[in-house]
Amino acid sequence: MPAPTRSARPSAGPSLAWDDVRLAPVVLVQGPESLLAERAVDAIVGLARERDPEVEKVTLEAATYQAGMLTVAASPSLFGEAKVVVVEGAEGATDALVADVVDYVPVADPATTVVVVHGGGVRGKRMLDAIKASGAPVVPVEAIKKDSDKTAFVTAEFRRARRRIDASGVRALVEALGNDLRELAAACHQLVTDTDGTVSEAVVDRYYGGRVEATGFRVADAAVAGNAGEAVALLRHALATGADPVPLVAALAMKLRALAKVGAMRGRGGITAKDLGLAPWQVDRARRELAGWTPEGLATAISAVAQADAEVKGAGRDPVFAVERAVLTIARAQGR
Known part of the structure; x- marks a missing residue:
């Protein structure tokens, strides 16, 4: 008689870029780059509102979470509006949150999107493992520290805005503001909004050369x-x-x-x-x-x-x- 086989463990869900997210009953946004995490959440909420303009966004703070809050937040509203529940700061999750997420994942409501935002570290590992094992999408938002990654970030910002920045402009912008990703993103937005044509080193220097x-x-x-x-x-x-x-x-x-x-x-x-x-x-x-x-x-x-x-x-x-x-x-x- 053949030996009984173990049931296969569910495979981890797809890894998605922050600017290429999709709706799912549960989505994990994981990593220390808070700007990109915020953008991923905003993109998910935006997709939900494209599908249903009346969608309700509910935010739960992981550090102050109490048992049962996820169940209440994810339940259909009185008038049946769709919901996006965002669990912020899951790296500081309470034991109650870990337990509730682990219980919720297998029975997640397909009409609701629960986004768990985890900034990194080992706290809440059981919760993270449960989400990944369920096949839920994972959006990694790793820290952008290398100059090559900052260069790619700036180039992508301008590409999304349908504007051109030459290599010297990218270099000058990274050198002037590369220590802070939020400042770098804000500078890209300002240059796109306030200038015309190709952004060059001279243009960047005019705005940020005094840094x-x-x-x-x-x-x-x-x-x-x-x-x-x-x-x-x-x-x-x-x-x-x-x-x-x-x-x-x-x-x-x-x-x-x-x-x-x-x-x-x-x-x-x-x-x-x-x-x-x-x-x-x-x-x-x-x-x-x-x-x-x-x-x-x-x-x-x-x-x-x-x-x-x-x-x-x-x-x-x-x-x-x-x-x-x-x-x-x-x-x-x-x-x-």
Whole structure:
């Protein structure tokens, strides 16, 4: 007699991009990038309202959830309007929420969409496993940290708006506002709304060229090019207008890291810009800049920035002197 077979475990549902969501009885939005999570939720609600303009949106806070709230929220309303129930902050779920979601998933009402938004971490794992095992769609919203991902984000923002931004404009925007995805998205929207034609570096500079981040990258560009006078002049202007030495040193470090990464891949086939965590334009630029650098010079520059980084964060008495010394050392190391 053949041995009994175990029932197959339900396969995980499809993975959907935040801008390509679809309606389902249960949808999981998972990851730490809150802007993209919000957009995914808005897109789901929008789809529900396209299907039924009278749809009701109900929001539940996971951290204050009490037993039975999901059942009440997901139940048909008195007049039968469709519902979208959004469970926010599920990474801080109470035990009651975990239990209720696990019980709800197998019997989810097809006329209702329950969206569970989980920012990451292990809390609520039993709930996440139950949702995924049910075959419900999952919308991953991973943190956008690499410059290559930020470049892709900006390009996609303009594409969705049916506007064109050239490579220099993308680079300038990422350099000016790449530390904050919300600011980057807002800047894309402003440029789409307030400008005409192709957005170029000059257009971005007109709007955002005064940002500390942009100034730091200009200092780094001049230093790496060996233009000591220009680099110091830009640095002193930045400091005089309120720039903090810490992000200025961070810009120097980022520039040199890109050079070091691209330099290390010389002669090694099969390595892409994405593998290095850089955008293609950053790789192309670094290759051009490396023509004036020797391994010894680059090592000297990196050491100078490491020293400056420690000093501006408390190990030295004069952070302004520390960053200026680093800039001069970098500029003088070029070509040696």
